[in-house]
Amino acid sequence: MADGRRVNCGHFGRLALNDEIVGILYGNDVSIVSCEQYLTTMPQHMIHHESKICPLAGIGVSFVLFASLSVVAQTETPTPLPQPPHILVLDNCDSDYKVPPFNDGVLFLNSKGEVINKIGGLNICQNVGGNRAISVSRDGRFFVVCENVAKKITAYDLLTGNEIWSLPGEFICAAIDQGVTYALTSDGRIYGNGILAIDSRGNITKQSAVITGYDIVVDPNAKVLWSVGGDIKKCDMNLQAVRTIDCITWCAVSVAINPDGSIWVAEREHIDHTGSQNRLLKISSQGQVLQTVPLNDLSPLCVRVNQPDCSVWVTGICLRIKKRLSFRQWPPAWRRTYKYVGPRTYKYSPQGKLLLQIKRGGHSIDLDPVDGSVWIADRTKLWHYSCEGKRLGTCDDVSDDNKWITVVPGKDAGN
16 A cells, blocks of 8 residues: 555545555644554545645655546456356456556456456455445346446446446445346445446436445345445335344444345444444344344454355454554543454354354455355455365465455356
8 A cells, every 4th residue: 555556535644654554644643554454444434536646745755645536447348258257356456546547457267266357447446345346146147346436337248248338426336136236326425325226228227315335235035135334224126215223333344145134244343433343243134133243353344144054254354452642632642543463254153153263364255155165355365265264275366455356156157
């Protein structure tokens, strides 16, 4: 992040000190934090911005000033594949998002984790959790990508990589059911400002300003949608609200569905939001909080459920709270900050019992329905582990930035 790479942030500056540490500038004061803490401690009003680098007198670092951005990217279409890929990875691999050509992209991988194709020319940036910025239809025909810098959502044919349709707008994430894409929209805040239903031709058929959130999932059996963010919402497929559960202090960044219609929600702690917690919440189909699993030092970024055995996987970064002396006021006072420990991935039983820990983690994960194995999008590579926690393989052909990973449904999805 020290190269001026962009993130969604509020109206404040950033001092890039080195590869592991940044300084956040609040007026005339500087708070030194880790790169991971920088994402965790951002203000809640996260607005898409560009970075403008200029020297800061007297300090051997760079000051990043954020301003609005509006760009158009030229998408690069891949060569058609003989069969669909097994895995898709949306990779924030291009640090220069101001001057075309842009090179963020979607990687197509086989079941061995080998890159077999790519769509380039996209323009995205970091965010606060592994939501469904990329989503695949359950029949494996197409997938959609939400570009939060280029400000559009695009559907692609999974086999050819050709664009099917595209719509402009600030889209956060999307889920697909029966050929219809349900996309959460934003006005610059992580909690979003509405939802759209988009048909297979790219036509908006329904919309609602009531259903908002940061991540979304479909329950195909009950024919309902769940969205999470500043709260938890359930709605029908006509986007009519069914219920709202107000149990989130800062932000829920990820949601996964259980076979019985209940959901697991990953909530993150924010140091400036008293009462916020790192935890997993199990919510019944009727909106009752059935279970709370404290995650303690693990700041969760993505949660997924293995449908056959209902085990729960969560990935994120471990941050320990420490105190430091702040000179923002006189006399100086002690403030809480985070110490970066490292990435982690945990597996829990359906009852919330910790089954195993993996000392690898990342921005997102997904589970392979074929064997229950887990794919982890780490900062510098992809990791593949068995459901028992045995390492199966890695992929190094990715960037050192945020990645969103999804396994293509269906038994015929690649080899």
